[in-house]
Amino acid sequence: MGKQVNLYSFPSVDTLATALRSYLISCQEAGLERHGVFKVGVSGGSLPKTLAQALLAPAKDESDEVKWESWEIFFADERAVPLNHEDSNYALLKKELLDKLPQGTPQPTVHTIDESVLDDTQELADRYEQTLVRSFASRDSVKLPIFDLLLLGCGPDGHTCSLFPGHELLRETEAWVSPIEDSPKPPPRRITLTLPVVTHAVRVAFVATGSGKKEIMKDIFEEGKGLPCALVNEATGERCSWFVDNAAVEGVSYPKRPFSL
Numbered sequence: 226m227g228k229q230v231n232l233y234s235f236p237s238v239d240t241l242a243t244a245l246r247s248y249l250i251s252c253q254e255a256g257l258e259r260h261g262v263f264k265v266g267v268s269g270g271s272l273p274k275t276l277a278q279a280l281l282a283p284a285k286d287e288s289d290e291v292k293w294e295s296w297e298i299f300f301a302d303e304r305a306v307p308l309n310h311e312d313s314n315y316a317l318l319k320k321e322l323l324d325k326l327p328q329g330t331p332q333p334t335v336h337t338i339d340e341s342v343l344d345d346t347q348e349l350a351d352r353y354e355q356t357l358v359r360s361f362a363s364r365d366s367v368k369l370p371i372f373d374l375l376l377l378g379c380g381p382d383g384h385t386c387s388l389f390p391g392h393e394l395l396r397e398t399e400a401w402v403s404p405i406e407d408s409p410k411p412p413p414r415r416i417t418l419t420l421p422v423v424t425h426a427v428r429v430a431f432v433a434t435g436s437g438k439k440e441i442m443k444d445i446f447e448e449g450k451g452l453p454c455a456l457v458n459e460a461t462g463e464r465c466s467w468f469v470d471n472a473a474v475e476g477v478s479y480p481k482r483p484f485s486l
């Protein structure tokens with residue numbers, strides 16, 4: 226690894242969520258300064274719950290405010306299911322976070338998949354890529370979209386987004402969004418941002434909690450093993466931050482840093 230990724234470990238999910246909130250606000254402000262909006266990609270799995278805990282907390286003061294009207298939310302990966310299906314990452318984010326925004330809160334822009342093409346995952350991926358093209362600029366003018374922040378999870382097998390260990394999708398170099406029909410974790414049919422897009426983001430943050438993650442955290446941080454999360458670490462270095470609880474990194478020798486912005 227070149228410049229080291231930031232590994233922040235907290236005694237509880239509550240303290241993690243407080244730090245994550247400060248980090249998100251600083252990414253939001255950097256995005257606003259850069260181009261007047263905050264473009265963030267979010268994951269499914271366990272992330273939306275912790276994200277909600279971070280973002281639904283009342284602002285401490287003006288500098289701690291979530292400027293929802295400036296948020297453009299994309300999905301780091303999505304399952305090829307209707308948006309109201311229990312497996313949908315959008316449905317999960319809606320249930321955990323969006324539906325809980327206090328009444329009168331200005332709404333963020335949320336870029337969902339096109340439900341009319343669920344039976345064709347290549348078309349589903351192509352249409353989501355077009356959504357990115359419309360927001361980030363055409364593929365002729367930019368090689369890759371640049372997210373202000375990607376919020377990622379880490380599966381117990383080391384997958385992130387819908388990029389799974391040993392899968393051929395890890396070698397994708399052209400597409401921004403790819404279909405996958407054989408996800409080892411159900412449901413099998415999904416779309417995902419590709420590795421070049423993930424590693425091109427201004428900042429990448431992983432959130433991983435619970436003792437169920439400690440074995441894979443050792444593999445990622447001590448050996449790498451070509452795991453998708455390790456590939457993101459290697460390509461992003463200091464642009465990458467991990468927000469974990471102590472249980473998730475018990476026995477992991479990689480140096481932890483005190484959290485600071």
Ligand SMILES: O=C1O[C@H](COP(=O)(O)O)[C@@H](O)[C@H](O)[C@H]1O
Nearest residue numbers: 268269270271272378379380386
């Ligand atoms: O299937 C998925 O899993 C990963 C990891 O989920 P977690 O529950 O272990 O945090 C998630 O990041 C991804 O978005 C999702 O589709």
